[in-house]
C-alpha cells in the first residue's frame with residue numbers, strides 16, 4: 001500500500017488546512033474546512049478530489065467551508081458526536097475510542113475536551129500522524145473555552161502517550177507567540193532556546209513551523225511539562241500536582 005500524502009496550507013488569518021491523499025484509491029480528506037475557496041484551491045493545486053472532511057470541533061474557523069464543499073463534491077463528513085447539534089452537516093459521528101477506515105488505514109478518534117467539550121483528534125495509526133485541532137499547538141495548547149483546566153490536562157495526557165515520533169498537525173500558526181511565553185517560564189531549557197531561534201528564522205522566511213512531533217513537544221512545550229522541576233521553580237509550585245501546575249501555566253498564558 002502506498003503511503004498517504006499530507007499537504008498543509010495556510011488559510012484565514014492564522015489557520016492551517018491539511019489534505020490527506022491516498023494515491024491508490026484517489027481519496028482525499030480535508031481536516032476541517034476553514035475556508036471553502038482555500039480548500040478548493042489546495043485541491044486544484046494538487047489535482048486531488050475531495051472525498052472526506054474530518055471535523056475536529058464546531059468553531060467557525062474549522063467548519064464554515066463544509067456546506068459548500070459538501071454540496072460541490074458529495075464528500076463524506078465525519079465529526080464529533082458531542083457537537084453534532086452544532087455541526088449540521090455530519091454524515092457520521094465519532095466519539096472517544098471509535099475507529100474508522102480511510103484508505104485502508106485505521107483512524108483512531110481521541111476525545112480531547114477543554115477548548116470545546118466535544119473536540120475530536122484524529123490519529124492515523126499506521127502513518128503515525130495526529131491532527132490535534134485546537135487542543136495541542138506547537139509550544140502551546142488551546143484556550144479553555146468550554147471545559148476546565150482539569151479536563152484539558154487530561155486531554156494533554158492522552159496526547160502525551162502517543163509514540164514520540166508521531167507527527168502533529170494542528171489548527172493554527174501560533175508558534176512564535178507561544179515560544180515567547182514558553183521561554184518566560186522555562187528559560188533554562190536549552191532545547192527550547194534552540195527551537196525558539198529556529199521558529200523565528202522560519203517565520204522571518206514566511207515558512208510554517210508545523211507540523212511538529214509529540215517528542216519535540218514533550219521536550220519544549222510547557223503545557224506538557226508541568227512535572228518539570230525548572231518550570232515548577234519559576235512558578236513557585238514545587239509541591240503542587242501536575243494538573244495544578246498545568247492550570248497555572250494556562251492561566252498565565254491567558255493573561256500574558
Ligand code: ZN
Nearest residue numbers: 057059115134
Ligand atoms: Zn477553536
Ligand code: FE
Nearest residue numbers: 059061134171
Ligand atoms: Fe481555531
